[in-house]
Amino acid sequence: xxxxxxNPADRVVVVGGGVAGLSTALRLAPRPVTLVTASPLGLGxxxxxxxGGIASAMGADDSAALHAADTExxxxxxxxxxxxxxxxxxxxxLIDWLVxxxxxxxxxxxxxxxxxxxxxxxxxxxxxxxxxxxGARVLETLVAAVLNAPWIEVVSAAVTDLLRDEAGxxxxxxxxxxxxxxxIPARAAVLATGGLGGxxxxxxxxxxxxxxxxxxxxxxxxxxxxxxxVQFHPTAIAAGRDPMPLATEALRGExxxxxxxxxxxxxAGIAGGDLAPRDxxxxxIFQALQRGRTVYLDTRGALGAAMQTxxxxxxxxxxxxxxxxxxxxxxxxxxxxxxxxxxxxDAHGASSVPGLYACGEVSSTGLHGANRLASxxxxxxxxxxxxxxxxxxAPLPRRILPDTAPRRAGSDLAAIRAVMETKxxxxxxxxxLSAAVAELSPLTETCDAALVASLIAASALSRQESRGAHxxxxxxxxxxxxxxxxxxxxxxxxxxxx
Numbered sequence: 001x002x003x004x005x006x007n008p009a010d011r012v013v014v015v016g017g018g019v020a021g022l023s024t025a026l027r028l029a030p031r032p033v034t035l036v037t038a039s040p041l042g043l044g045x046x047x048x049x050x051x052g053g054i055a056s057a058m059g060a061d062d063s064a065a066l067h068a069a070d071t072e073x074x075x076x077x078x079x080x081x082x083x084x085x086x087x088x089x090x091x092x093x094l095i096d097w098l099v100x101x102x103x104x105x106x107x108x109x110x111x112x113x114x115x116x117x118x119x120x121x122x123x124x125x126x127x128x129x130x131x132x133x134x135g136a137r138v139l140e141t142l143v144a145a146v147l148n149a150p151w152i153e154v155v156s157a158a159v160t161d162l163l164r165d166e167a168g169x170x171x172x173x174x175x176x177x178x179x180x181x182x183x184i185p186a187r188a189a190v191l192a193t194g195g196l197g198g199x200x201x202x203x204x205x206x207x208x209x210x211x212x213x214x215x216x217x218x219x220x221x222x223x224x225x226x227x228x229x230v231q232f233h234p235t236a237i238a239a240g241r242d243p244m245p246l247a248t249e250a251l252r253g254e255x256x257x258x259x260x261x262x263x264x265x266x267x268a269g270i271a272g273g274d275l276a277p278r279d280x281x282x283x284x285i286f287q288a289l290q291r292g293r294t295v296y297l298d299t300r301g302a303l304g305a306a307m308q309t310x311x312x313x314x315x316x317x318x319x320x321x322x323x324x325x326x327x328x329x330x331x332x333x334x335x336x337x338x339x340x341x342x343x344x345x346d347a348h349g350a351s352s353v354p355g356l357y358a359c360g361e362v363s364s365t366g367l368h369g370a371n372r373l374a375s376x377x378x379x380x381x382x383x384x385x386x387x388x389x390x391x392x393x394a395p396l397p398r399r400i401l402p403d404t405a406p407r408r409a410g411s412d413l414a415a416i417r418a419v420m421e422t423k424x425x426x427x428x429x430x431x432x433l434s435a436a437v438a439e440l441s442p443l444t445e446t447c448d449a450a451l452v453a454s455l456i457a458a459s460a461l462s463r464q465e466s467r468g469a470h471x472x473x474x475x476x477x478x479x480x481x482x483x484x485x486x487x488x489x490x491x492x493x494x495x496x497x498x
Contacts, residue, residue, distance in 0.1 A: 009185040009397050013173050015159045015213065016192030018045035019135075019378050020360025022142035023385035024190050025152050028392070033152045034184055036159055036175055038208060042143045046194050046205055046361070047378070050135025051248035051313055052118055053126040054098075054382070055375040056091030059115055062123040064088040071376060074120045074277045075369020076468035077481035078226065083366035086347075087376075090383040095127055098382075103141040105129045117253040118374040119275040126375050132248045132311040138378065155184070159212070161405045162189060162220050162356065163397075170220065170355035171397035174405070183403065188355045188394035191217060191343065192381070195361040197230075197243075199453050200336035201414075201421035204236050204246045210413070211452030213362040217343045218451060219405075223352040224486040225364040226341035228460035231372050231469045232426050233337035234258075234281040235297050237330055239321035244335045247297050247314050249278070249374050254310070255303055258285065259329065260293040279371045279469045282334040286426040289333060296329035334426050338377060340368040340469065341459070344485065348391025349384050355394045359384045370468025411447040416440065424457045429474045433461040459484045 010032060014025045017037035025033045038044060057067045067088035072079045095113070099105065106114040106128045116126035129137035146152050157175035163183060165171040172185040193213030197205030218224060235251075235258075236244035252258070252274045258266040258281070266288050267273045272280060285295045299307065304326035307315040318325050343351050343358035345365055350357050360381035367380050419439055423432035436457040443450035465479040466472050 007396070009171065009187060009400075011186045012188050012190060012392065013184050013186040014190045014192060015173060016045075016194060016360070016362075017041055018047035018192065018194055018360065018381070019138060019142065020381035020385060021190070021192030022139075022146050023382050024192055024359050024388055026142070026145055026149060027385045027389035029149065029151050031151065034155055034186065035146065035152055036155045036157055036173065036184065038156075038158045040156060041146070041154055042139060044206055044208055045139065046135075046209060048136045048139045049204070049206070049246070050378060051132040051246055052250055052375045053116060053128040053134040054091070054095065054138070054378045055121065055125055055373065056095050056127050056379065057088060057123070057125055058092055058095065058113055058127065059123055059125060062125050064091070066122060067091065067125060070120060070122050071367065071373045072369070074371050074373040076279075076371050077478070078369035078468070078483060080366030087367055087380060087383045090386070091379055094379065094382045098138060098141060101141050101145050103129060104137055106131065116250050118249045119252060119281070120272070120277045120373055126250065128250075130312065131309070132250065132313040135378065159216065160407070161403055162216055163403060164220075164401050165397040166399045166401060168354065169394070169397060170353055171400045174403045185397065185400055187396050188357060188392055190349070190357040190359055190388060191362050192359045193362045195339045196452055196456075197336035197338070199417060199420050199449060199456070200425070201242075201417040202236065202333070202335040203243050204233055204335050204337045205243055207243065210449045211339075212448055213358070214342060214455070215448035215451050217351060217353070217356065217358065217362075218455065220353050220356060221487065222356060223344045224342065224455065225344040226370070226459070226484050227455045227486055228463050228470045228484060229340035229368075229370050229468060230336055230456065231278055231338040231340060232282040232334035234278060234285050234334050235332040236335035236337075237317060237321060238333045239323070239331070241321070245317040245321070246337075247317075247330055247332060248311065251297065251299060251303070251311060251314065256297050256299045258332075259296050259298050260288060261296070266293075266295055277371055278374065279471070282426055282469075283471060285332065286334050295332055297332045298329045299325045300327060300329060338372055340364070340370065340372050345384075347387060349388035350391070355397070357388050357392065359388055370470060408446050408448060411443045411450050413449055416449050416453050420453055420456070424453075424460055427471050427473050428460055429472060430461065433457055437461060455486060459486060
């Protein structure tokens with residue numbers, strides 16, 4: 001039986017069952033927490049699909065400063081240096097915390113952590129579990145800890161709205177389960193709802209990843225930042241599946257090459273080659289596909305033969321698609337994978353709306369800039385869980401107002417995904433973006449997916465330059481580095497903010 005304050009509004013409600021939500025719920029101890037998950041605990045979250053690992057400067061030749069420098073370089077001028085250094089410095093402590101919870105990280109024969117290399121990292125610093133099963137192993141560890149935590153109550157429901165008190169602060173959530181709506185009052189709400197890759201027809205994300213947390217924050221008046229920066233993973237396996245299975249970037253770190261059907265190197269002549277930052281590799285593959293080429297990830301030989309033990313998740317995905325990576329190259333293409341923008345938060349994860357916090361992919365912390373460095377996502381969620389727990393200082397809510405928001409009927413998600421795929425994808429231009437805004441804007445009042453999609457399209461239209469994951473074919477050069485900030489009053493035409 002969980003022990004709670006007699007005042008139900010004394011709790012903190014955390015929305016989301018991935019690494020960010022679970023870690024935040026655990027870190028908030030001994031405060032009472034209600035953890036609301038749309039899917040059964042351990043399911044429906046992108047964390048469980050994360051193959052690469054957790055970036056952390058654990059090696060003798062590494063440091064937080066080097067990790068932060070790599071993060072800044074990948075972020076294309078929009079990573080905040082103090083944020084990058086602060087989070088990089090947390091890495092070793094967070095790995096130790098997960099080990100204390102029982103996380104089964106891979107180790108060398110001498111017992112030290114086995115560190116992998118991924119694109120745009122200058123050192124081997126990727127901490128893994130089960131080869132390419134890191135997300136699943138970390139998720140299992142955190143779920144077990146949550147189920148054993150007496151201060152955490154788990155509720156399986158979809159959050160449809162945020163409660164407000166008479167002072168305007170967020171005072172809990174409105175949830176729905178089996179058609180019944182109910183209120184969960186709280187002194188604060190933490191959104192840890194993940195990303196929005198499911199808004200694209202080609203994605204590596206779970207089907208439910210359509211930006212619901214961002215929609216909740218937007219409708220509450222929270223400031224959003226850099227909504228246009230959607231990272232497309234270069235090597236989704238092109239096997240006709242939705243969502244698309246992922247071939248981890250770590251394969252290229254271990255020697256896999258990107259080739260076309262003739263055997264020519266796709267990334268030849270491009271700085272960094274196969275280990276260039278994700279945005280560069282995604283564009284290289286996209287442009288090859290546009291020229292009529294077919295692109296493959298070549299693991300044939302020793303790497304492919306060892307994949308069953310070194311990369312069992314990818315090996316299983318290939319086998320299910322009828323591909324033998326030891327003898328056959330793996331067909332790949334870019335797919336929506338991660339969102340660098342989101343709810344703008346401060347150093348303690350607080351949004352611009354009192355009582356509302358955000359953690360993980362739903363947030364914009366200043367870490368990722370215009371392009372996330374590989375394996376920094378789990379790290380960010382783990383780090384900000386602690387920052388939120390240390391800084392959360394919301395008072396008990398005043399009189400909670402009735403929730404009057406109507407049920408939103410939704411729209412044709414397949415049509416929204418097609419618009420985003422064709423008009424707001426890897427390479428963008430004014431005509432396509434303007435058409436996307438025109439198609440999506442009329443749907444925003446009644447459909448959360450359309451609202452979030454329109455925010456991405458409008459922000460992409462307003463950023464008349466190419467930077468990181470945002471590439472405008474009609475504006476191929478960079479302008480002075482600026483963030484894009486969006487509020488509900490500026491949904492249709494976001495303004496660039498210094």
